[in-house]
Amino acid sequence: MIAAIATLGGMAFILAVGLGIASRIFAVETDPKITTITGLLPGANCGGCGYAGCSGFATALVAGEAAPLECKASGADAIQEISKVLGVVYVPKEKTIARVFCQGSLDKAKVRYRYQGIEDCNAAMLLGGGAKACVYGCLGMGSCVKACPFGAISMGPEGLPRIDESSCTGCGACARKCPKGVIELIPARQMWYISCNSHHKGKAVRQVCEVGCIACGLCVRNCPEQAITLDNNRAVIDPEKCSGCGICAEKCPQKVIHSRSEDREVVALSKG
Numbered sequence: 001m002i003a004a005i006a007t008l009g010g011m012a013f014i015l016a017v018g019l020g021i022a023s024r025i026f027a028v029e030t031d032p033k034i035t036t037i038t039g040l041l042p043g044a045n046c047g048g049c050g051y052a053g054c055s056g057f058a059t060a061l062v063a064g065e066a067a068p069l070e071c072k073a074s075g076a077d078a079i080q081e082i083s084k085v086l087g088v089v090y091v092p093k094e095k096t097i098a099r100v101f102c103q104g105s106l107d108k109a110k111v112r113y114r115y116q117g118i119e120d121c122n123a124a125m126l127l128g129g130g131a132k133a134c135v136y137g138c139l140g141m142g143s144c145v146k147a148c149p150f151g152a153i154s155m156g157p158e159g160l161p162r163i164d165e166s167s168c169t170g171c172g173a174c175a176r177k178c179p180k181g182v183i184e185l186i187p188a189r190q191m192w193y194i195s196c197n198s199h200h201k202g203k204a205v206r207q208v209c210e211v212g213c214i215a216c217g218l219c220v221r222n223c224p225e226q227a228i229t230l231d232n233n234r235a236v237i238d239p240e241k242c243s244g245c246g247i248c249a250e251k252c253p254q255k256v257i258h259s260r261s262e263d264r265e266v267v268a269l270s271k272g
């Protein structure tokens with residue numbers, strides 16, 4: 001009995017020593033730069049860089065397969081620090097902000113049926129493209145809200161997402177999650193945007209929504225900077241040309257053109 005216990009003990013000791021040696025021989029060294037850079041990244045694992053989480057992105061950075069600016073969620077200071085660790089030249093990036101390109105609220109946009117399924121826009125989309133009669137309109141189930149790693153989006157009582165600019169990092173997680181492509185990133189310096197995603201012509205728009213862009217072109221004709229064009233029946237503002245005068249918004253008969261400062265007031269009020 002004693003001999004058996006001694007034999008087993010001896011075998012356990014030999015195995016433990018063997019495993020200890022093997023773990024040293026086969027240990028994979030982690031580059032300390034990866035650890036440092038992972039600590040500098042926001043830790044949101046939003047996927048905006050295209051890698052599996054912040055540590056995956058840090059590994060790609062150290063391997064020279066990615067560039068610091070590919071992280072959409074890091075601020076300028078963090079990008080600068082990461083560039084220092086990598087020994088690369090820091091070039092500031094332009095900050096972007098998410099915007100909702102739809103104003104078809106529950107009282108303004110028609111619905112085709114009453115949806116009673118899972119509260120998820122991608123699930124709602126499976127039922128004939130969702131309940132909204134406008135195929136381009138926001139479905140209002142808040143998948144973008146759940147996707148935002150920074151808590152920058154909430155659903156307003158009108159059934160549309162509201163973006164809190166002070167929390168939005170421009171990572172684009174909401175835009176990637178939205179099945180309707182209703183959320184887009186615009187440069188933070190662009191004050192005006194067209195709050196409609198429709199590519200339909202005027203009559204078709206009016207049949208489904210009271211407040212959609214009817215592609216009348218009044219904004220295009222009245223913009224003193226020629227900053228607006230119609231792209232497949234949808235007005236688009238060129239941020240390079242827009243001077244922020246707001247004449248387009250005054251002229252728009254549908255009141256589709258919004259200023260981000262107006263939005264900020266709405267979000268501040270909704271926060272109470």
Ligand code: SF4
Pocket residue numbers: 100121137138139140141142143144145161177178179180181182183
């Ligand atoms: S913006 Fe897109 S994801 Fe967000 S509630 Fe509307 S349809 Fe859903």
Ligand code: SF4
Pocket residue numbers: 194212213214215216217218219220235251252253254255256257
């Ligand atoms: S004026 Fe308004 S409705 Fe007409 S094209 Fe411009 S954004 Fe659309």
